[in-house]
Amino acid sequence: MVYNPESDGPPVFHSGVFTGDEGSVQFVQTADTGNQNAGTDPPNRPTWDDAKDWYSGPQWQFEFEAGLGLYDSREKGPKPADSDTTDDVPSDQSAGASPIVDGISRTEQLPVALAETEKFLADTAKNIAIASVFATMGRAAPKASTTNGCGNIGSHGPVSPATALAGAEKFLGAGYKEIAPGIFRSADGLRQFRMTPRDLLPTHGNIGPHVHFEALNKAGKVIENLHLPVLP
Amino acid sequence: MRLRAKVSGSSGKTRHSIGDLVDGTPMPVENVQTPEWVEISEEDGAYYLFHLDAEGVCFADTWHRTLEEAKQQAAFEFGIEAKEWSKA
Numbered sequence: 395m396v397y398n399p400e401s402d403g404p405p406v407f408h409s410g411v412f413t414g415d416e417g418s419v420q421f422v423q424t425a426d427t428g429n430q431n432a433g434t435d436p437p438n439r440p441t442w443d444d445a446k447d448w449y450s451g452p453q454w455q456f457e458f459e460a461g462l463g464l465y466d467s468r469e470k471g472p473k474p475a476d477s478d479t480t481d482d483v484p485s486d487q488s489a490g491a492s493p494i495v496d497g498i499s500r501t502e503q504l505p506v507a508l509a510e511t512e513k514f515l516a517d518t519a520k521n522i523a524i525a526s527v528f529a530t531m532g533r534a535a536p537k538a539s540t541t542n543g544c545g546n547i548g549s550h551g552p553v554s555p556a557t558a559l560a561g562a563e564k565f566l567g568a569g570y571k572e573i574a575p576g577i578f579r580s581a582d583g584l585r586q587f588r589m590t591p592r593d594l595l596p597t598h599g600n601i602g603p604h605v606h607f608e609a610l611n612k613a614g615k616v617i618e619n620l621h622l623p624v625l626p
Numbered sequence: 627m628r629l630r631a632k633v634s635g636s637s638g639k640t641r642h643s644i645g646d647l648v649d650g651t652p653m654p655v656e657n658v659q660t661p662e663w664v665e666i667s668e669e670d671g672a673y674y675l676f677h678l679d680a681e682g683v684c685f686a687d688t689w690h691r692t693l694e695e696a697k698q699q700a701a702f703e704f705g706i707e708a709k710e711w712s713k714a
Contacts (some may be wrong), residue, residue, distance in 0.1 A: 434671070532684070534648070541698075543707070551646075553646075553647055555628075556632045557647060559648045560650060561650045561652060564650045564651070565652060574671075574672060574689075577671070577672075577689060588689055590689075591671075592669065594669070606689075607645070607652040614695070615639070615640070615698070615699055615702045616640055616688045617639060617640050617641070618640065618641050618642075618643075618697060619640065619641070619643070619686065619688060620642075620643050620644075620645040620652045620654055621642070621643070621644050621645065621658070621686065622644075622645050622646065622647065622652060623644070
């Protein structure tokens with residue numbers, strides 16, 4: 395049977411989620427290249443780097459999902475703010491660069507034989523394979539990133555405590571609890587916001603008044619800790 | 627109660643940053659350096675794991691319910707073993 399991307403849609407030969415200490419890796423095999431790892435999970439590989447090495451090769455697509463969800467991948471740096479131009483392909487997809495589509499980085503260029511599939515995905519900007527996997531998880535597929543790096547990250551200046559609190563409510567979602575004075579944790583236990591008197595009237599070091607947006611792994615370890623300066 | 631340990635390297639498993647709010651969403655602006663020392667301090671019935679520079683100035687911290695959890699965080703981030711802690 396000849397695969398026809400126009401009628402058959404993007405192929406999915408194998409997909410799943412690998413969960414390690416740092417979060418999880420969403421992976422989808424987009425080409426039947428006889429990958430010897432297909433159908434197996436990486437044994438004893440608890441980190442993103444390990445998992446990435448295991449699933450190396452152009453036939454795999456990844457998304458690293460961990461912590462605050464602020465990073466497209468461990469190598470790409472902070473994720474830019476969402477853009478309305480989600481149909482655009484990232485501007486840095488020159489030869490040698492790691493392209494990102496739908497928040498998924500590819501470590502290599504796809505072989506020429508797969509160019510049609512790649513073009514189909516880029517043209518429609520609807521990676522149905524990825525979307526279907528996210529759909530099974532009850533989630534929407536991520537939007538495409540249009541730039542790398544920090545992008546437009548705003549004023550960088552301190553915010554008011556009220557603004558920080560509003561951000562915290564959005565960050566934690568419904569059902570969060572105050573587990574200790576000034577320590578708020580999301581219902582799933584994976585996000586934490588700290589705003590204690592010791593943070594607002596800092597008694598340690600020279601950080602200045604600040605609050606914390608944090609992400610924890612399933613074992614309760616802090617894996618991301620963002621200090622947000624606030625106005626005194 | 628204060629305990630201190632020398633940091634010899636980072637596992638890279640935890641990312642500390644200074645950030646901003648963009649449309650109400652926390653966004654990292656600048657990564658924070660690896661500390662020279664870490665210090666566990668009991669305060670208000672909880673335990674802080676402070677990150678200290680070479681001059682002993684704190685520039686980051688995490689919060690933990692118990693001393694053991696603070697030590698486990700230090701082991702997770704910096705590979706610090708129990709025997710490496712000393713009284714500050």
